[in-house]
Amino acid sequence: MARLPKEKADPARSAARLPATPALAPSILTADFGHLADEIAAAEAGGAGLFHLDVMDGHFVPNLTIGPLIVEAIDSLTGLLLDVHLMIERPDLYIERFARAGANMISVHQEATPHLHRTVQLIRDCGAAVGVALNPSTPLATLHDILPDLDYVLLMSVDPGFGGQRFIPTVMTKIASLKRHIDDSGARARIEVDGGIGTDNIVAIREHGADILVAGSAVFDGHDPKGRARALADLLKPARRG
Numbered sequence: 001m002a003r004l005p006k007e008k009a010d011p012a013r014s015a016a017r018l019p020a021t022p023a024l025a026p027s028i029l030t031a032d033f034g035h036l037a038d039e040i041a042a043a044e045a046g047g048a049g050l051f052h053l054d055v056m057d058g059h060f061v062p063n064l065t066i067g068p069l070i071v072e073a074i075d076s077l078t079g080l081l082l083d084v085h086l087m088i089e090r091p092d093l094y095i096e097r098f099a100r101a102g103a104n105m106i107s108v109h110q111e112a113t114p115h116l117h118r119t120v121q122l123i124r125d126c127g128a129a130v131g132v133a134l135n136p137s138t139p140l141a142t143l144h145d146i147l148p149d150l151d152y153v154l155l156m157s158v159d160p161g162f163g164g165q166r167f168i169p170t171v172m173t174k175i176a177s178l179k180r181h182i183d184d185s186g187a188r189a190r191i192e193v194d195g196g197i198g199t200d201n202i203v204a205i206r207e208h209g210a211d212i213l214v215a216g217s218a219v220f221d222g223h224d225p226k227g228r229a230r231a232l233a234d235l236l237k238p239a240r241r242g
Helices: 033-045 068-073 097-103 114-123 170-187 203-205 225-241
Strands: 023-026 051-058 081-087 107-110 127-135 153-154 191-195 212-215
Touching: 023 068, 023 225, 033 107, 033 191, 033 225, 051 068, 068 081, 068 097, 081 097, 081 127, 081 225, 097 107, 097 114, 107 114, 107 153, 153 170, 170 191, 203 212, 203 225, 212 225
Parallel strands: 023 212, 051 081, 081 107, 107 127, 127 153, 153 191, 191 212
Antiparallel strands: none
């Protein structure tokens, strides 16, 4: 099936794009890369709102995954937004490459970025939506000064590095606290949650304030990514808004 062309990130324009929410974001990390086109098409047909791509460097986290060439290949397979999560040291060196490869959303880790305002501006200058990620044990207070500049916050609900981990229960309180702070402060940032999300907890996570819900094994760790994505997406439908 022919796909509509997707607008590429343009360094000369800073128009951030985000999905309608709440949105299911299947994580490519756990897909079958031997049949990636089929896996992506199936998840999209099942109700995915965007795709989440984990980039790991073997330093910030103990794993190696994909680079800009794979992002570009995935971009050619779908018209949905690509949400690129940089779990890497020195992300400033690579942000423009990922934007040019097709990343519509780019998040960096607060823990890996010493000059966060500069990095945030770099992402925006590349035309991508701007996100900052926090590990489960990193306090929300570390985002106090940067939150007004963000399009979204990515809360990790597992320790980053590997798929298939269990959701850390205390992150529920963190989601709710961040939601209250965003509402009280008038910030525009949406909340993304990544790690251990499945049919047993996706509704509760959404009700605590999550807008974008990343699911990896719950979609791709089986033989029916379309059906598994549909089961998760259907649980989000009653709360969907533009």
